[in-house]
Amino acid sequence: MTITADRLRQITNRFAELEARMASGTLEGEEFVKASRDYAELEPVAKLAIEVSEIRAEIAELAVMTEDPEMKALADEELAQLRQTLPEKERALSIAMLPRDSADSRPAMLEIRAGTGGDEAALFAGDLYRMYEKYAGEMGWKVEPVSMSASDVGGFKEIVANIQGTGVFAKLKFESGVHRVQRVPVTESGGRIHTSAATVAVLPEPDEVDVHIDANDLKIDIYRASGAGGQHVNTTDSAVRLTHLPTGLVVIQQDQRSQHKNKDKAMQVLRTRLYDLKRAEAHGAEAEARKAMVGSGDRSERIRTYNFPQGRVTDHRIGLTLHKLTEVLEGSGLPELIDALIAEDEAKRLATLES
Numbered sequence: 451m452t453i454t455a456d457r458l459r460q461i462t463n464r465f466a467e468l469e470a471r472m473a474s475g476t477l478e479g480e481e482f483v484k485a486s487r488d489y490a491e492l493e494p495v496a497k498l499a500i501e502v503s504e505i506r507a508e509i510a511e512l513a514v515m516t517e518d519p520e521m522k523a524l525a526d527e528e529l530a531q532l533r534q535t536l537p538e539k540e541r542a543l544s545i546a547m548l549p550r551d552s553a554d555s556r557p558a559m560l561e562i563r564a565g566t567g568g569d570e571a572a573l574f575a576g577d578l579y580r581m582y583e584k585y586a587g588e589m590g591w592k593v594e595p596v597s598m599s600a601s602d603v604g605g606f607k608e609i610v611a612n613i614q615g616t617g618v619f620a621k622l623k624f625e626s627g628v629h630r631v632q633r634v635p636v637t638e639s640g641g642r643i644h645t646s647a648a649t650v651a652v653l654p655e656p657d658e659v660d661v662h663i664d665a666n667d668l669k670i671d672i673y674r675a676s677g678a679g680g681q682h683v684n685t686t687d688s689a690v691r692l693t694h695l696p697t698g699l700v701v702i703q704q705d706q707r708s709q710h711k712n713k714d715k716a717m718q719v720l721r722t723r724l725y726d727l728k729r730a731e732a733h734g735a736e737a738e739a740r741k742a743m744v745g746s747g748d749r750s751e752r753i754r755t756y757n758f759p760q761g762r763v764t765d766h767r768i769g770l771t772l773h774k775l776t777e778v779l780e781g782s783g784l785p786e787l788i789d790a791l792i793a794e795d796e797a798k799r800l801a802t803l804e805s
Contacts, residue, residue, distance in 0.1 A: 453543060455506075458499045465489075465496035491550070498543040505536050545796050553654035553729065554620035559596070559722045560611045560652055565628065567646025569603045574631045574756075575648040576605030577779055582613075582622070584781030591615030596715050597705050610719060612655065619654040624767075624791040626652050627753030634758070643759060647752065655718075656725035663721065669693040670713070675704035692716045699723055754787075763787065768794045 468489045471477060477485050509532050515525040562578050564571035586593045591613050598609040613622070630647045638644065675689040689704035690712040701723070703716035755764045756775060763778045764771040770790050777783030 453499075453502065453540060453547075455503075458503050461492070461496055461499040462503070465492050465499075468492060487555075495543070495546045498539060498546055502536070502539050502543055505532055505539060508532055509536065541800075544800055548796060548799050551620070551623075554623075555617055556619045556654040556656075557612065557614045558619045558622055558652050558654055559719065560593075560613055560622070561608075561650070562606065562610075563608045563649045564601070564606065565647035565649050567631075567644065569601060569605075570631075570633075570635045570644055571646040571648055572601030572605035572607050573603065573635075574605065574629075574646050575607070575609065576601075577631075578629060578648055578650060579606060579609050579611070581779050581781055581784065582625075583611075585784045586613055586615070586618075586781075588781055589615060589621070591618055595705075596719060597703055612718070619652065621788055621792075622652045623654075624788065624795070625650050630752040630755045632755065632757045632759065653722050653726045654729070655722050661721045661724050661728065663694070663717070663724070667695050669695060672709060688712055690716050692720050694720060694724065697724065697727065699727075765791065767791070 468485060471485055472489055509529060512525045512529045512532070515521045516529070518525075560579075560582060562575045564575040567574070583593050592615065594612045594614070596610045596612055599607040601607050628647050628649050630645060632643055632645050634641055635644050669692070671691040671693070672687050673689050673691070674687050688707055688709045689702070690709060692701045692703075692713075693699070699720060701716045701720045703712040703719070706712045706715065753765065753767055755766070756779070757764070758775065760773075761775045762771055762773045763775050763783075765787055768790055770787065772778065772783065772786060774783040774786070778787065
């Protein structure tokens with residue numbers, strides 16, 4: 451994608467206007483919030499645009515200097531360096547200028563469910579949750595479980611967690627899909643390798659203003675909680691089931707002892723799922739394709755395989771295999787996979803613009 455001098459000027463002029471508005475002290479409320487968001491999104495693009503403009507200007511000046519025999523050797527050396535740097539900066543700017551998903555900066559709701567494989571699938575769901583929890587810790591994000599259904603042998607049949615931080619959805623959105631594990635379960639006396647699966651869904655969290663839920667559209671059921679939690683949880687009507695009548699979405703929350711807290715958390719999950727539906731409608735086929743990645747949990751549908759006997763992780767979408775299974779599950783090796791997926795997405799979108 452060729453970036454013209456006029457386009458560079460438009461970017462830098464727009465950024466200068468935003469800087470002036472932010473410094474004026476006249477912006478308040480929603481206007482200030484919007485300007486701040488625009489400024490934060492445009493700043494890295496503007497910095498690259500300035501760098502590209504400066505390099506192009508230097509190349510033009512040095513080209514003139516090469517006509518002077520006394521300056522030619524020095525100018526040629528600098529020209530060679532700048533001509534090598536310029537394409538790299540122009541590509542970085544092209545990537546920075548790609549249309550961004552409006553939800554990229556949002557926190558996210560992480561949902562992990564055990565799929566095919568029984569107890570082993572639940573243990574693997576627990577492994578995946580801990581992997582994302584450790585990765586989030588390294589990123590400086592905050593993870594808060596919203597609801598969970600523990601397995602009798604450990605791990606989770608299902609766990610939903612809120613991840614707060616900057617750019618959470620941008621980093622984790624390609625984690626949605628079926629994750630497959632191949633290993634020998636601790637209960638397997640014959641040493642046979644078993645294959646199990648768990649599904650991961652990463653949904654961007656909306657602001658309250660993004661999704662309005664009419665009270666008349668909700669059916670709220672209060673009932674006695676069941677499961678782990680001791681005597682109190684089994685003798686108090688604290689569990690909440692929300693049914694959103696227009697869409698049929700149902701959210702059940704019973705992890706908290708307070709009915710009020712359960713209702714708040716159920717509303718948080720419902721709002722996130724409604725926002726995801728709203729995004730799917732707005733983005734059409736592209737969003738539907740992303741949602742379809744989650745699949746049914748069957749082991750034959752997969753985006754990534756974690757192979758314990760060979761100590762490797764393979765992401766099937768980009769054909770990347772890393773022999774760093776332990777590091778990936780500890781969270782420290784996950785950035786290599788995430789960055790490769792983001793780079794592949796950027797390359798495909800850039801190729802579409804250039805074609």
